[in-house]
Amino acid sequence: MTLYHRLPDTAHADHSRDQMTDAAPPDYRDSVFLPRTEFAMRGDLPKREPAMLARWAAEDLDGRLARAGEGETPFLLHDGPPYANGHLHIGHALNKIMKDVVNRAQRMAGHDVRYVPGWDCHGLPIEWRIEEEYRKAKRDKDAVPVLQFRAECRAYAQKWVDIQSAEFQRLGVQGDWAGRYATFDFESEAAIAAEIGRFLLDGSLYRGLRPVMWSPVEKTALAEAEIEYHDITSTTIFVGFPVLTPGRFEGAQVAIWTTTPWTIPANRALAYGPEIAYVLAEVVSVGEGAHVAPGTRLIVAADLLDSVGAAIHVTQWRVLERFSGSELAGVVAAHPGRGRGFEFDVPLLAGDFVTTEAGTGLVHMAPAHGEDDFRLTTAHGIAVPEVVLGDGSYAAWVPHFAGIHVFKAADPVCDFLIETQRAGQGGLLGRGSVLHSYPHSWRSRAPVIFRATPQWFIPMEGDTRLRERALTALEDVRFVPAQSRNRLTSMVRDRPDWCISRQRAWGVPIAVFVEKKTGEVLRDAEVMGRIVETFRKEGADAWYARPASDFLGNRYDPEAYEQVFDIVDVWFESGSTHAFVLGDGAWRNQGLGWPADLYLEGSDQHRGWFQSSLLEGVGTRGRAPFKALLTNGFVLDEQGRKMSKSLGNVTAPAEVIDRFGADVLRLWVMNADTYEDVRIGPKLLDQTADLYRRLRNTLRWLLGALDGFSEAEIVPYEMLPELERFVLHRLTELDAMVRHAIDSHEWVGVLPAIHQFCTTDLSAFYFDVRKDSLYCDALDDPRRRACRTVLDITQRALTLWLAPTLVFTADEAWTARFGDAQSVHLQRLPVIPDTWHDAPLAARWAKVRSMRRVATTQIEALRADKTIGSSLQAALGLSVPEEASAESVSFAEARSIDWAELAIVSTATVTPGPLSATVERASGDKCARCWRVLDEVGQNAEHAPLCLRCSDVVNLA
Template identity: 50%
Template sequence: MTDTAKDYRDTVFLPKTDFPMKAGLAAKEPGILERWQRIGVYDRLREMRHGATRFILHDGPPYANGDIHMGHAMNKVLKDIIVRSQSLMGKDAPYVPGWDCHGLPIEWKVEEAYRAKKLNKDDVPVDQFRAECRAYAEKWVAVQRAEFERLGVMGDWDDPYLTMKFDAEAVIVGELLKFAESGQLYRGAKPVMWSPVEKTALAEAEVEYEDIVSTQIDVAFEIVEAPNAPELVGAHAVIWTTTPWTIPVNQALAYGPEIEYLLVRFDDMAEGPRTLLVAHDLLDSFGARIGHPVVLKIGDAAGSVTALASIKGSQLEGVVARHPMHALGGFFAKPRPFLPGEFVTTDAGTGLVHMAPDHGEDDFELCKAYGLDPVFAVDGAGMYRQDWAWLGGQGSVINKKFTASDGPICSDLRAAGALLAASDDFKHSYPHSWRSKAKVIFRATPQWFIPMDKNPSPLVGEGGARSAAAEWEGEGDVSSLTPPHPSAPAALPPSPTRGEGNGATLRETALDAIERTRWVPARAENRIRSMVEGRPDWVISRQRAWGVPIALYVDRATGQYLNDPAVNARIVAAFREGGADAWFTADHQALLGPDYDLANYEPQRDILDVWFDSGSTHAFVVEARYGEGVRADLYLEGSDQHRGWFQSSLLESCGTRGRAPYDAVLTHGFALDDKGRKMSKSLGNVVDPLKVIGESGADILRMWVASTDYFEDVRIGKEVLGTASDAYRKLRNTFRYLLGALDGYEAHEAVGVAEMPELERYVLHLLGRLDVELKAAADAFEFNRYQRLLTDFANEDLSAFFFDIRKDVLYCDAPESVTRRAYRTVLNLLFHALVRYAAPILCFTAEEVWQARYPTEDGSVHFLTWPELPALPGDDAVSTNWQEVRILRQQVTEAIEPLRREKRVRSSLEAEVTVPDLPLPVDKLTETFIVAKVSRGDAVAVTPTDYLKCGRCWRHLPEVKEDGTLCDRCAGVVA
């Protein structure tokens, strides 16, 4: 344009909007959140969706202790995206957040405060201690609630569920009593994982495995009887163990009936010649440990080592040894029988396994079958009890110094001539408490169990009490149930029968329920199935103070627990009125009523495993709010919950209702740092979600969550968040363009689909296809695919293609132009669709976009439902044609680029192109390629144009006779 040329910028219809390009989310989002709270978006949405198909995502309860971390943020955002997407699809999708408020995590924090003051929590009255635990939980519920809300998570924050609410505690104890009434509860002594530091049993989900180095020892037990192999008398059977502290509670030795053992004489051992019994396949490794590596055949000698005899394992039946410390008398003087064990292998050790029924599951089961019971020598702190003849009052058994090769156990065995080898170098994985980080032990203690493989008692009549005749086969130490008083009313509504699985064991019912559940991803089914197939009976008792007590009365004479529906009803009523605290301050005689004397019954003091609490949430949240028998549509948590909440909820519901509490379960991975490492303060690699929100805004974090393949572990760091920010910025600019381009748009502008140019119909076709794909992705809970589809459409189909082509029409066509009106009609449809599609993920930005166009105090984008798109005629041919055009357009763009780099043309408008095919009329191709001229040729080729530039639209056209004057179209518009 020459200096004297007229400036036509005021005649161009440029987009106009106040919507800012710079988001400023960190500062803007709190105001949007405050407005939602002020107008009651969640409650109003419930009113709007009343009567619609309901979708219930039941929230798994985080512990109320500490600020949220990235795992919390990822979990809650993913839940919110799903809930919002279901609401968008027209469903009534309530979300009731909840917290786990009982148990060791909270109690441990309160104890830490006591320890800091040099106080012992055992010296504090239980009601005072429980009150402090409750106050601690209340504090963190309030903190986390505000943090979750700041993430944009929409829910019933005014009435969340808490496991410590009185109603919840009443339902929890009621669920326990259902198990008791149906005979699915027993008290027994079995080895469980026990934390000597926290002095309580632990669930598998409360344990993590770390590599440690232990002391390994080989110990000789002198054989005193051998009816099937008399040559063994006087020889020593050798066992190998990595837990020396279990030797003081040894009660037997196990052998493999099919294993070949060798009787070998070692002539030059420190104690003199010794004849030892070791598995043939392990002789060489055993010899290496004691300094005599050797492989022998019977009758052979190798220096000072001679193989005397081969003994088949089955010949060891009836063999008896004596404990190395037999001289102490009492327990240690008792004979140690050899017992056949299928679990005995020749993978490591000596092929003989020492049995301590107090400290191993295999040990317990095998010894129990032969009448050998636990002796409870190790107390809750990991010390041998004071009256124990060997090492009484000493420990702790998890202390490396105590169990080391120069510690008291090994020293005493060495003095007794029984320690053949000891070294402090055995590396292996070992369970630790994930709270105290201390090693745990297997320890037999009296606990309450829910059996996995016992048939429940049948119901008696309709609505009547269950049969109390429940003698467990093979459970000699298990209580039978006391029959209910004949005149007693029903304590609780009877649990439904197990339906098709009626009478099935809990394991069978749970496995059937797993098969009937939708698992996302599908491979998760195999994971939980294998866990349920192999899990032991559920240990539901804990030796703590903060939680729901196991509210049972045990007959002091028989050990049987009382099963009276009238008593149960009074217990539940007391909990509903005063919470679980009522049990600790109760008038137990009043709860028992006139038919029982408290002097004959012991109220139980153990509390319920918190996994039972959280496993019961379906009863006091889903059923209590939405009706008896209602199931959640979806449970969603991290993959660790296959052994945690998913499983405890499954077992609790299967045991009381004969089915799973959910229709579908979604599992996501863990949030790792940008190098794929677990986040930890010690590594300094923690990405704090609150810091990310404070700097970039919650929508960036939500964008990241949706973009990840969250079915696997995901990474987050500066670079990853930068990628999310770039994707967000492009989508925001799409909305900004739409708002600007639609400035002043009114309904009368709309053009019917049949009147639209092919390009507009093609874009509507793409929008329709996107709509179908987004719905499918939302139904599959695949929001990484959902977001990718949405952003690709905005970037590639709209910004880089449709908007680019039509900007000339928008800026320069007359307002009444059919093409311009058709374009704005499609932009309006795109706006209404895209803002809805984006709302579940970018909840704050979508609201900002909506309010920028429709500013109302009481309106919200989140009240909207899935867009209704116009019906399109069969445009498959149009779509195919335009796909070919787009491919050709890309080739033209690439061909122009060298001329641009060489500065032969400044923009594509200055280029003329030839193409081998003309899929559209030449004038349509010219505007589609945004060039001066298109003609047919043998191949794609580009040359600078000789046409002059219009001073308004800047297109180079043949009718422009002087550079800077107007083309015919622009002249008409300006006139």
């Protein structure tokens, strides 16, 4: 069928020929070579795409792709597993589409790409959902047998693996969906247990008491990657600890400031800075609301005396003494609650972490509730008390506060300290509040605390030198964008020992035994081998279903050993996936290479999956399991806000697909600067849909203009006109950009460059200029053949470059020309010879296009004032300097150019002089076939309505 293509409106384009059949005499209608194609103008993607997916499945396109890659150099992008606990959100779509573009481009570059999608199916995200159902049904989770609970978690995860798999495939993501991996598969659970065993057997797994992020709501330790920060208002207090040591400071109070009043019952020491200047100051007078009385002597950092005074309502100080922090060595204070149940000394210890940025310049130490606190106090032999239980309440033995939840403890603690201060034992000096960023669990959205509990750790220091080895391994990793290297290296450099244990039920257990008598963990390769083999056959449920003797064997008495039921952190699980997806020893023996060529995830994974994979790989195999890391930003709404249901600003992938189709969503991803946070919303999607239509129209026009093209028309490069060679030069530039993106994984800017080429170089310039030749020249005219030669090359290249992103549209365009048996996804990248790159030619045509704009500006002015209608009613006079300049080519060069065709006018003359253009109405009559206004129209009596060129073409027909 005949379709008339309308290009996008541009300031200097004249598209009237596309409707010429409305006015052309019937005798000449069929003599115009208008575009013909079955590639529809409307994408209708929501309806077309599912049908294409079904066709690809029927044709076994995935199998054909796998077979086509056999023997090629492999490229492996290892999939970071999303949690199987809900429908896909827009961040999932962004990340998975980026991965798919990378994989498809690598395949078209000639690599064997075998992409195995995966899922994280254990841990708190899924367990929390099951517990929510229990709470709704008023069921007691602790009364449910553990195997039944684990079975419910498994069924829930399986449901969402199936749903998310279908949703990812609807996005057009290609992969081994039938061979997907999931951490709850028996083979996966066995492999994870084996990876734990590697650390166990080399001596780098230990159980120790350390402060960790603890969720009182979820009653488990959390990883840093499971934490998000929200602003909250906390009560702040200044507290005085009375000095016991005889001498110059005796009777004075050491002033501290804290934003966590609930940690005061856990205090066991105070920290000072040895190099900080301090004062012993006496309170002379106080204002209204003061809790401290005149005559009270306080030890405070000299630089903070005024700010402390203002905060605790002291109106006048008397500085009794100035001294350095080192002079506080050996000083011992008392807890303000001394005599009321807190009967222990509070030594002052030197701490290099103490500063004078805020507070008093002295820090109270609660060993169970802070990293610095724990390190400093335990280094001095101070025991770590258990003050707070797993649910966040004070233990029964804590005087005055037993059973109170720590998040409700501010008032009781303050009331207690007011009483002690009144009794002259130190206590509350002042109270206030502060708005600050505080850690929360990203699942329950509830605040967390630091809490020391017995946990299983992998050390960063010591004999394994894991931190040092990990930092060395990162030196060989490529980071995209490059600046993301600093983020990961700093996190590895500063992180504490890796806490891998969680106090939950759904996951792979830390399947080890501890000797009750000695507290030593059992390190026996045979026992670990039995555990792994049993898990491979029966899954990790066997740890709960079988007696300990089945794993310990005959050499060990089960009664002498504690069986550990903590589960492993899900970040350890996901960090271990390289062990059972990649490598010759991988599960199902897929034989994929190790390490992976690329990991691609969001920027939050520098503290999550990137880091856990790095530590796991280095700890077990001596190097990172990836050669390169590509990071994408987060997705925000159009105003730059985080998406939330309460704001009503959530954009769901399914909604976008239902309205626009997956290709538009894919285009939104690849048109964005994904190195930064990206935005999405109705307006941006409408803009992306417009961009898509322009790309689709470009493909459609190319297909229509190539109707009936054959190799017999091809013109050798050496015989092509300059304009055609300029277009081929532009193809070399885009080809270099695409290939650089494939090699470097730096895709930002590639799709915008392709779009600009389509709209600026093709639609608004080359297509417009050559339409007259394509539609009206004779079929064998050299100029028309040259144009069709370049259009053939351009159509192939453009479709292939777009194929990784516009997976449905590109395949539709390819099969529209070459048939259903020729899926674009089975093709290789176009071969664009380097010899087509011609920088001098490109520079010359940049000047020509600039000169063209001078002419078209004048033409548009005449069209605006109705002097002419179509630009073909105009005659152009162009004045060009004798010598070339930065703005123009020389007069001699300009004379060789067909300015009538270039400016889309009927006639043009070039004269020497300053660069300028004049436009007037063309003389003569309008050709009924090409619509040019020429004096020669009517000179051929046989075809009086035609110009001589059109008369010749009609005669040839």
